[in-house]
Amino acid sequence: MSLRALAFAVSTVAWLAAAPTLAQGPKAYHAPRTAYGQPDLQGVWTNATITPLTRDAKYGERNVLTKAEADAAEAATRAQVARADAPTPATLKVTELKNADCGPDGISGFNCGYNQGWKDPGTRLIDINGEKRASIITSPANGQLPPRIASAAGPRRAGRTDNPEGFSLGERCLLSFGSSAGPPMLPLMYNNTYQIVQSKDEIAIDVEMVHDVRHIHLTGGHLPASMKVWMGDSVGHWEGDTLVVETTNMRPEQGLRGGSPNQKVIEKFRRIGPNSLSYQFTVSDPDTYAAPFSGEVQMRTTKGQVYEYACHEGNYALTGMLAGARAEEKKQAEAGGAAKSGGE
Structure with a gap:
């Protein structure tokens, strides 16, 4: 084992030991059971929030806002x-x-x-048992992403290419923008709704953004490491009332903030009230970040159903950008030809 891999393994053990436990409140809430005896996570949920992924530096290592700070942020x-x-x-x-x-x-x-009119990011901060959060990231303690290692590739830049496959997945209508589908499943400026459906052997999560569906298998193991799939290969199991999901084998185009295909995500879903679900995650990516990082999002029940996100039907962006680039090239070629002709 290399020194870097050994150091990362040691930091991972320390990180998991220090990671916050699932918030359960003054009295532990026990979720109702499905017909299969599993904790019932089913329903339509939203993770819309104005709490950002990373924390404003002015809060330092403090992730719980005072009432005055929270009221001011939500009022603004x-x-x-x-x-x-x-x-x-x-x-x-x-x-x-x-x-x-x-x-x-x-x-x-x-x-x-x-x-x-297009936006729906919500107007509320994350509220876990009365604690209004300053950032989704809970560790590192400063609420920031860990340092990237020197050899890590930078985040992919969308729209800086002549190749259609070089554009972002959202622009190509292949997958949700940002990390809405995940994992980890993070809120965006709109379409922050998820529908969870359970069976005995599988949990499916219908993601509103680009109508992606995550399949979490409760039986069997992971696919071979050579098989990379959209949203990764998710295998879950129950630990009491908590659903623990391990995801590996993510496609290289999908890594969070330029993460590598070797990224591994551990997620924990647990109902902490009739209308509230705690969603925690830990991302380990030794090829990109110097240490793992963890976060927590509050999901709340919401009324209505998840409608289809019709992306391709109105997607003129990709063809427009490529057509515009071709027009510019033609214009430049014609200008160069005219200049050459005039000089002869």
């Missing part, structure tokens, strides 16, 4: 949503529209890629 979000929902002023001039403020998120003003 509600005010921003109200501003973005407001009708465009009829008196606004074209020049003002072009220079209109896009808001703190850069996408919710009058002249932005997405106006508020």
Whole structure:
């Protein structure tokens, strides 16, 4: 074993020992059972939250906000949503529209890629047993991703290629944007709904974003390491009321923040109340990060059903970008030909 692999293994053991246990509250909540005797996780859930993945540095190693801090953050979000929902002023001039403020998120003003009508990130912070969280990441203690190792490749840059397969998975309508489908399953600015369905031997999670379906097998082992699959190969088992899922064999295009195909994700699902589910994860990727990192998201029941996310039907972005690039190349070639002809 190399020194780097040994060091990572030691850090992993220490990390798991220090990782927070599933929040259970003052009294442990016991989930109802399915017909198969398993804890019932079924239903339609949302993980929409304004709690970011990584923590604002001003909070340091403190991940629980004071009531005043939490109230201020949620009030500011509600005010921003109200501003973005407001009708465009009829008196606004074209020049003002072009220079209109896009808001703190850069996408919710009058002249932005997405106006508020498309968004649904929620207006609430993660709340685990009354603790309003400053970041999804719970360890490292500073709420940041661990340092990347020197030999790790950088995150893939979308849209910087002439090859259609070089664009992001979301732009190609192959998989959810960001890490909505996961693992780990993280919230985005919209489409943060999941439907969980259980059988005796499998748990399926229908992800609203690009209508991906994760299959978590409760029997058998992992596929051979050579078989890489979208959303990875997930194998789960029950530890009391907690569903523990280990995912390996993820395709190289899907690694979180430029993670490697050797990334492994451990997830823990547990109902902590009739309408609340704790979702914890630990990502281990020794080819990319100097240490594992962990996080927790609160999922809440939501009304309604998950509708199909029709991506390809209105996806003009990819053909538009490629066609635009070809038009620019043609224009440059014609300009070069004209210049050559004029010089003869």
